[in-house]
Amino acid sequence: MAELVDTNRENRPYAITDGGGHSSKLSENFKKRCLKNAERSFAQTTQCQEINSISALLSMEDAAFVVHAPNGCVGCVSFMNDYFKVGQYHRGIKNIRNARYIVTSIDEKDVVFGGEKKLRKAVLDLNSRYNPNIIFVFTSCASGIIGDDVDAVINNLQEEIEAIVVPIHCEGFKSKVPATGFDTAFNAIVKYVLKKDEKPEKEAGLINVFATTSIGYKDQLEIERLLEVLGLHVNYIPFYSSVEKLRKILKAEYSVAICQVFADEFMEYLKNEYAIPYSKTGMPIGIRGTDEWFLSVARLVGKEEVALKYIDEQHKKVLPEINKIRKLTEGKKVFICAGTGRGIAAATLIEDFGMKLVGIQTPTYEEALIEDFDGLQEIHGGDFIIDVANMQPFEQVNLVNKLKPDFFLGMSNWVSKLGIASTHILEAKRPTFGYNGLVYLGRKIENSIENPSFNIKLSKHKKLPYKEAWYSENAFRYLKERV
Numbered sequence: 001m002a003e004l005v006d007t008n009r010e011n012r013p014y015a016i017t018d019g020g021g022h023s024s025k026l027s028e029n030f031k032k033r034c035l036k037n038a039e040r041s042f043a044q045t046t047q048c049q050e051i052n053s054i055s056a057l058l059s060m061e062d063a064a065f066v067v068h069a070p071n072g073c074v075g076c077v078s079f080m081n082d083y084f085k086v087g088q089y090h091r092g093i094k095n096i097r098n099a100r101y102i103v104t105s106i107d108e109k110d111v112v113f114g115g116e117k118k119l120r121k122a123v124l125d126l127n128s129r130y131n132p133n134i135i136f137v138f139t140s141c142a143s144g145i146i147g148d149d150v151d152a153v154i155n156n157l158q159e160e161i162e163a164i165v166v167p168i169h170c171e172g173f174k175s176k177v178p179a180t181g182f183d184t185a186f187n188a189i190v191k192y193v194l195k196k197d198e199k200p201e202k203e204a205g206l207i208n209v210f211a212t213t214s215i216g217y218k219d220q221l222e223i224e225r226l227l228e229v230l231g232l233h234v235n236y237i238p239f240y241s242s243v244e245k246l247r248k249i250l251k252a253e254y255s256v257a258i259c260q261v262f263a264d265e266f267m268e269y270l271k272n273e274y275a276i277p278y279s280k281t282g283m284p285i286g287i288r289g290t291d292e293w294f295l296s297v298a299r300l301v302g303k304e305e306v307a308l309k310y311i312d313e314q315h316k317k318v319l320p321e322i323n324k325i326r327k328l329t330e331g332k333k334v335f336i337c338a339g340t341g342r343g344i345a346a347a348t349l350i351e352d353f354g355m356k357l358v359g360i361q362t363p364t365y366e367e368a369l370i371e372d373f374d375g376l377q378e379i380h381g382g383d384f385i386i387d388v389a390n391m392q393p394f395e396q397v398n399l400v401n402k403l404k405p406d407f408f409l410g411m412s413n414w415v416s417k418l419g420i421a422s423t424h425i426l427e428a429k430r431p432t433f434g435y436n437g438l439v440y441l442g443r444k445i446e447n448s449i450e451n452p453s454f455n456i457k458l459s460k461h462k463k464l465p466y467k468e469a470w471y472s473e474n475a476f477r478y479l480k481e482r483v
C-alpha cells in the first residue's frame with residue numbers, strides 16, 4: 001500500500017529548517033536557489049516530532065496510547081492533557097477524564113537488555129484497563145536507538161487483543177521539523193485503519209476537517225458555523241474523533257484543514273487515492289485569513305457567491321469593533337513566534353489592527369509556503385526579520401531585545417521575562433478562529449497592551465539565563481552560513 005510520505009518534512013522540495021535574516025533578502029536568495037540550510041554550530045533543545053504525533057491523536061474518544069520512551073519524552077503531554085480536559089468541559093462532558101496513556105519509562109537497564117517485554121506488558125495493561133478500540137504506540141529516540149522491534153511486538157499482540165494496535169514511528173532524531181509528526185500519524189492511519197479497497201458511498205455535504213487537540217471548542221463552533229453556510233457538515237479528524245469517524249474519512253465529499261501545514265500531505269493522498277478534493281489555505285485567523293479559508297472551501301463546493309455575501313455581512317458586523325481596538329494598536333511593532341502555519345496567520349491578522357511585523361520565528365521556510373511569506377512582505381514590507389528556527393530561545397530573546405517590539409504574539413515563555421506585553425496565538429481554551437475569534441483576540445491584544453504589568457513585574461524578579469554580552473552579539477552568530 002502506498003504511504004502518503006516516505007520522507008521527513010525537511011526533505012520536501014527546497015525546505016529550509018535553519019537560517020535567518022531580512023525577509024526580502026531571504027526571499028530573493030530562496031528564489032535564486034542560493035539559500036542553503038545554515039546549520040547552527042550551537043543550538044538549544046528543539047520541539048520534537050513525537051509530541052506532534054501525540055497531539056494529533058490525543059483527543060480521540062476510543063483510543064489509548066503507549067509511549068515507548070523514557071519519562072522525559074512525555075513532559076509536554078501534561079499541557080495537552082490540560083487542553084483535552086478543558087476541551088471536554090467546554091463540550092459539556094460531565095465525567096471529564098485524563099487522556100489514557102502509559103509510558104514504558106525506558107531506563108538504563110532497558111537500553112542494555114531491550115525494552116520489548118516492557119512494551120508488550122504496557123499494551124496489555126492498557127488494553128485491560130481501558131478496553132479501547134484502538135491503541136497507538138509511539139516510539140522515541142531511545143526505542144529507536146536500542147533497536148526494539150516495535151512492529152514485531154505489535155504484530156504478535158494483534159493476535160491476542162481486539163483493539164487495533166498501531167505503531168507510530170516518531171523517533172525525535174529522525175526529523176528536525178516537528179510537523180513531520182503529523183505526517184507520521186496520518187501515515188499510520190492510512191496503513192492500519194483505512195481499508196485500501198474500500199470505496200464507501202459518499203455522504204452528501206460531508207467534509208473532513210483536519211485539526212489537532214489544540215483547537216478550542218469556540219473555534220470548533222466557528223468552523224461549523226462557516227461550513228453550515230455552505231451547506232456542509234463536518235467530520236473532524238483526528239480531533240475528538242474515533243475509529244468509526246476515521247473510517248468515515250472516505251465517505252466525505254471534500255477535505256479541508258485548519259492550517260496549510262497540518263494534513264497537507266494526507267489531503268493530497270486522499271485526493272489521489274480516493275478522489276476526495278481538498279482546499280488548502282492558511283488558518284482562518286484574522287479578516288484576510290478567514291476570508292481566504294472560507295472562500296477556498298466555497299470555491300471547492302461551487303458556492304462562491306454565497307460565501308461573498310456572507311463575508312460582506314460579517315465584515316459589517318466586526319469592522320466597527322476592530323476599528324475601536326485599532327485606536328490602541330495602530331502602528332505598534334510586533335514579534336511573532338509560532339508554528340509555521342499559525343505564525344503566518346498571526347502575521348496577517350495583525351494587519352487588521354494596524355500593527356507592523358518586525359520579526360517572526362518559524363520552524364520552516366519552504367517552497368510550499370514561499371507565497372505566504374511573500375504575502376507578508378506585501379502587507380508589512382520586506383524589512384522584518386525571519387528566524388528559521390525550531391525554538392532556539394537564545395536567538396529569539398536577542399532579536400526581541402534588539403528589535404524592541406511593542407507586542408509579542410505567540411509562545412512568550414521567554415520574552416515575558418523581558419517585560420514585553422504578549423498574548424497567545426495557539427490557545428485551546430479561548431477563541432481565535434473566524435470573525436468572532438478575531439474580535440476576541442483583538443480584545444486580548446488590547447488588554448495586554450493596556451496592562452503589561454504582569455510581564456513587567458516578572459522581568460524585575462526573573463532573569464533569563466543569558467549574559468548581557470549576548471544581547472549585543474549578532475543573533476545569527478551561530479549560523480554556519482549567513483544570508
Ligand code: SF4
Pocket residue numbers: 048049050069072073074139140141142170171172173
Ligand atoms: S523522542 Fe527524542 S527528541 Fe523527542 S522528547 Fe524523546 S528524547 Fe527528546
